[in-house]
Amino acid sequence: MTSNTAPPTASNPTESPALNLSEEQIIGFATQFDPQPYHLDRAAGDASIFGGLCASGWQVAALGTRLIGDALTQQDMNFVSLISVDSLRWRQPTFVDEELRAVTRVEGVEPTCSVPGCQTAVISAEIINQAGDVVAVLSGRAAIDAGGQLP
Amino acid sequence: MTSNTAPPTASNPTESPALNLSEEQIIGFATQFDPQPYHLDRAAGDASIFGGLCASGWQVAALGTRLIGDALTQQDMNFVSLISVDSLRWRQPTFVDEELRAVTRVEGVEPTCSVPGCQTAVISAEIINQAGDVVAVLSGRAAIDAGGQLP
Numbered sequence: 001m002t003s004n005t006a007p008p009t010a011s012n013p014t015e016s017p018a019l020n021l022s023e024e025q026i027i028g029f030a031t032q033f034d035p036q037p038y039h040l041d042r043a044a045g046d047a048s049i050f051g052g053l054c055a056s057g058w059q060v061a062a063l064g065t066r067l068i069g070d071a072l073t074q075q076d077m078n079f080v081s082l083i084s085v086d087s088l089r090w091r092q093p094t095f096v097d098e099e100l101r102a103v104t105r106v107e108g109v110e111p112t113c114s115v116p117g118c119q120t121a122v123i124s125a126e127i128i129n130q131a132g133d134v135v136a137v138l139s140g141r142a143a144i145d146a147g148g149q150l151p
Numbered sequence: 152m153t154s155n156t157a158p159p160t161a162s163n164p165t166e167s168p169a170l171n172l173s174e175e176q177i178i179g180f181a182t183q184f185d186p187q188p189y190h191l192d193r194a195a196g197d198a199s200i201f202g203g204l205c206a207s208g209w210q211v212a213a214l215g216t217r218l219i220g221d222a223l224t225q226q227d228m229n230f231v232s233l234i235s236v237d238s239l240r241w242r243q244p245t246f247v248d249e250e251l252r253a254v255t256r257v258e259g260v261e262p263t264c265s266v267p268g269c270q271t272a273v274i275s276a277e278i279i280n281q282a283g284d285v286v287a288v289l290s291g292r293a294a295i296d297a298g299g300q301l302p
Binding site: 025029032033034036049056057058059061062063065066080081082083084085086087088089090115116140 | 176180183184185187200207208209210212213214216217231232233234235236237238239240241266267291
């Protein structure tokens with residue numbers, strides 16, 4: 001028998017809606033935080049080992065975390081904040097206007113959290129592009145609002 | 152006898168110059184990637200568990216990586232890109248205009264790298280504020296331009 005007061009547990013992977021990074025967003029972020037030629041200029045990107053203007057890895061991670069939040073919402077978990085990262089790997093570049101989605105799996109939920117009023121979700125996610133290629137893989141711990149999960 | 156053709160090895164911790172995040176930068180980043188009230192609005196930040204408008208953790212990580220690059224440059228290593236993150240922990244919030252520095256240690260250098268023409272530096276860093284408090288701790292692997300290190 002399933003109880004609707006049970007805390008959430010491990011889930012199947014859930015795919016988020018898509019978001020993209022525009023040329024303006026990629027160049028704007030890189031100018032502030034990651035001023036490499038292939039993040040700043042189309043021609044330099046084309047001439048680089050990546051073969052095109054591509055986003056800073058941290059920008060991909062930040063967008064990916066927003067997508068992870070969206071995926072958790074689809075699982076009725078109110079994402080509050082990422083608490084820690086246990087592993088983050090970038091597999092391939094993310095180019096202008098690629099549609100990114102987060103395929104997010106909740107490995108488990110712990111009842112306590114460093115953020116007051118929250119539980120801790122242990123998560124793993126693949127950030128994929130519109131071709132289904134994995135551009136980044138992230139695992140870590142997220143605070144989720146316990147109010148939405150417990151009576 | 153020291154050879155100037157030897158690849159770089161482990162180093163003592165090096166402190167980077169300081170950079171800060173303005174209110175405009177914090178709100179601009181959060182609007183795109185991390186739209187939590189305490190990242191978007193001063194009054195909401197003051198009323199939050201953090202006690203003030205504070206930066207998204209990914210913005211701290213991105214700025215921290217720029218500072219790590221600056222610290223590696225001081226060790227005559229031309230930082231190209233972070234390749235992977237093995238651990239990232241946020242210890243306390245980063246508020247508007249706090250001066251952040253990266254205390255960066257090179258744990259070792261491997262001669263090969265997934266980025267052509269580069270070596271891999273295994274790094275660990277503490278991101279500290281002007282009071283010397285650790286706001287984040289990061290370890291991972293970075294590509295450094297081998298051209299600046301090998302003849």
